[in-house]
Amino acid sequence: MLATTVQPPVLGIVVPCYNEEEVLPETVRRLTDVLDRLVREKLVAAGSFMLFVDDGSRDRTWELIESYRRTNPRVAGLKLARNAGHQSALLAGLHRARLTADCAVSIDADLQDDPEAIREFVVKYREGFDIVYGIRQSRATDTAFKRGTAQMFYKLLSRLGAKIEYNHADYRLMSRRALDQLERFKEVNLFLRGIVPMIGFKSARVYFDRHERFAGESKYPLKKMLSFAWDGITSLSVTPIRLVTAAGFALFLLSVIAGLYAVVQKLAGNTVTGWASLMVSVWFVGGIQLISLGLIGEYIGKIYKEVKRRPLYIIEKDARAEAESGNGAAADGDGFRDESAEGAGRVLGREYGR
Numbered sequence: 001m002l003a004t005t006v007q008p009p010v011l012g013i014v015v016p017c018y019n020e021e022e023v024l025p026e027t028v029r030r031l032t033d034v035l036d037r038l039v040r041e042k043l044v045a046a047g048s049f050m051l052f053v054d055d056g057s058r059d060r061t062w063e064l065i066e067s068y069r070r071t072n073p074r075v076a077g078l079k080l081a082r083n084a085g086h087q088s089a090l091l092a093g094l095h096r097a098r099l100t101a102d103c104a105v106s107i108d109a110d111l112q113d114d115p116e117a118i119r120e121f122v123v124k125y126r127e128g129f130d131i132v133y134g135i136r137q138s139r140a141t142d143t144a145f146k147r148g149t150a151q152m153f154y155k156l157l158s159r160l161g162a163k164i165e166y167n168h169a170d171y172r173l174m175s176r177r178a179l180d181q182l183e184r185f186k187e188v189n190l191f192l193r194g195i196v197p198m199i200g201f202k203s204a205r206v207y208f209d210r211h212e213r214f215a216g217e218s219k220y221p222l223k224k225m226l227s228f229a230w231d232g233i234t235s236l237s238v239t240p241i242r243l244v245t246a247a248g249f250a251l252f253l254l255s256v257i258a259g260l261y262a263v264v265q266k267l268a269g270n271t272v273t274g275w276a277s278l279m280v281s282v283w284f285v286g287g288i289q290l291i292s293l294g295l296i297g298e299y300i301g302k303i304y305k306e307v308k309r310r311p312l313y314i315i316e317k318d319a320r321a322e323a324e325s326g327n328g329a330a331a332d333g334d335g336f337r338d339e340s341a342e343g344a345g346r347v348l349g350r351e352y353g354r
Contacts, residue, residue, distance in 0.1 A: 010327050011038070011048040011122060012101030014093035016086055017065070018055040020109040024064050027109050028075060034115045035074055043122050049101075049321040051076045052109070053093040056083030062317075069319050076321035084313040087190035090170060091182075092313045098179040100320075100327035105173045113171040117208040121173040130178045130201035134171030136210045163197045165205070172196065188305045188312060241299055244292040251285060 013031055017024065031050050038044040054062040054077065065077040078096055080089060090106055097104040103125050107113050117134055124132045170192060174182065181199045197203075258281075 008039075008042050008045045009102035009122075009125065010100065011035070011044040011118075012097030012104040013048075013050045013118070014053065014090065014097050014104055014106045015050060015109050016053045016055055016089040016093060016106075017057060017061050017109045018083065018086070018089070019057045019059045019061060021057075021059045021061050021064055023110055024052075024061060024068075027111055028068050028072065030111065030115045031107075032072060032074055034118050038119060038122060043119065043126070045102075045327075047100075047324060047327040049074050049076050049324050051078060051093050051097050051321075053078045053080065053089045053096075055080055055086065055089035066319060069321065073322035076324060077317070077319040078315060079317040079319075081314040081316040085190075086170075087192055088312040090192060091190060092315065094174070094179055094182065096315075096318065098176055098183075100324050101176065103173055103175045104179060106170050108170070112210050112212065113169070114208045114211065117171075117206050118173075120206040124204040124206065125173055125175060127204075128202065129204040130175040131196060131199065131203040132173040133165045133168045133203060133205050135165065135205045135207050136167040136169075137207045138209070164194050165197065168193065171208075175201075177201065188308075188310065189302050190312065240295055244295055247288060247292070251288060255285075 013035070015027065015031070020027070028050070035044070035048050035050065039046050039048060052065045052068075052075065054065060062077070062079050065075065065079075068075040069077055078093060080092060084092070094104055094106065103122075105118055105121055107115065107118075113134060121132045121134070174196070178196075178199055178201050181201070182196070185195050185198070187195065
């Protein structure tokens, strides 16, 4: 049963984009249909909008966003000065949507996540949930390799003590209250799938079927997926570095036992031979040491990035949607400035690095 509210909430749909000119027309059409339907049902306010974040695309993505903004009152655009990465682009959009929206849904532009599930997200939000996770019902569209590695990744994170929603990517709804708390997380090494559950507000799940990518190529090839998984593991848990310590103690005990065995054999008059086994042991210990140094270096590198406090992203242009005009100003005191009489584009003078 929906909670009784004086006004339907203003919904902002945040869509990070990187070289998405092939899929963008269909994405705009589908999301516009969803928003219009929600407005007609009085589930969301008429000032609800879509915010497309151009993450330094090299194709016509920003040109298309500006074009749609001129013809579609629900389209807003945010152009980053450079390619900051999916997580930073998503965070930029959430920060921006928070200024004029009561709640925000994040969804990728490729239409693999079903836009029709947004209605259920909003219903859950109006029932009192601050965070609503979109959960894949199955991974039937994935290859066997991707299914297997995904299961390993989720299980590993769980074993390492990280709280993360199984089969959830970045398709979720967050209330403004949750977005306010998200701003308090100061990580430069972003892994939103692990950060959002840390907020701890009341949450719900909406299950949906994931589709094949509508058009274009995946922006997450194998190498990038593995890098993203590794970043997630090292950003959310210090357990790997503790395992290095445990491995060090185990090898130390093993060497003590081997040494005692050699002494006993010598006293018994037996000759301890085996250069091959000795060299294998040396190489094994050397390999463990190098792996351990690499892991420690990974954590030191993350600390280095954190202490430098470089901005996660820099906004070059902010083009508000016409539908947002009644939602309140996009925080003039927060860095936004009109660059034209029509207000077609705004530049955010502030750099976001927390």
